[in-house]
Amino acid sequence: MSNRLLDLYLRYRVALPLASFLIYLNTTKIALGGIGPRSFFCGLSFAALVVISYAYDARFRNREDIINLPEGRVVAHKGRHLLAAAAVPVYLLVSAGFLPLLIYAALAIFIYSDPRLFPRPFKTIPGLKMLVNMLNFWIVGVLAPMLFEHDLSVELVLSVLRFSGPFLVLLFCLNVLVDIRDTAGDREAGIWTLPAVIGVPASAALLIILFTAAGAAAIARGDAGGAVFAFGLAVFSYFAVKPRSRLYYEWVLAFTNFYLAAALAYRLL
16 A cells, blocks of 8 residues: 555656645745635635646657656556646646636746647757746745735746745755656656756766755755755665665655645644
């Protein structure tokens, strides 16, 4: 049973949408002072749509998944099934006033994922995969909660960007960490992530520096939990250069979500 749960958690990419959901709830508590039923179900709907976006993208990334997940099933979901699954989350979010955000996100995912739209697939542009992943988390986890009180505007986006600088650094580090694991498949598919360009050892060294700096900053502000979280990821980054580390990525993602859930519980209590 535990093995099946871990397989679901890792191979069907539930860990990352769960992380975005927890980030959303944490930001909602900070920005709004509480989490009402409306905020909770909107966050849950966003998480469901993140899962669906990964499933849509999976229709076009079989080459890298066969290498990156050699023991997992590569599943191509039919478009009509994904549309049916998205119906309820989309309805709830449109009712909450998120229609413009959903339109922008849907267009971005469609253009990014489908290689048939342009002679050169967007995924082959160096750094674009990381940018899309970071925007995915930032929009759902940070910007969306702010939209409960403010209309979507350039001024709001710039203000939230200033507020979420450290958070964006964390997202960058987590994306690089996962890209280290997927370097072989990304190179095979022509997707030039940071580890594919500068190499795994240099990418791991960069992560160690950034996570260590984040841990030191957490100690300076008296955040013991944040320090343990950052230093723990720094230690894992050191071992990420070894092929055997692939076996433990699900535990790192679980550790990340445990920290986010603990931070949320602390804020609620």
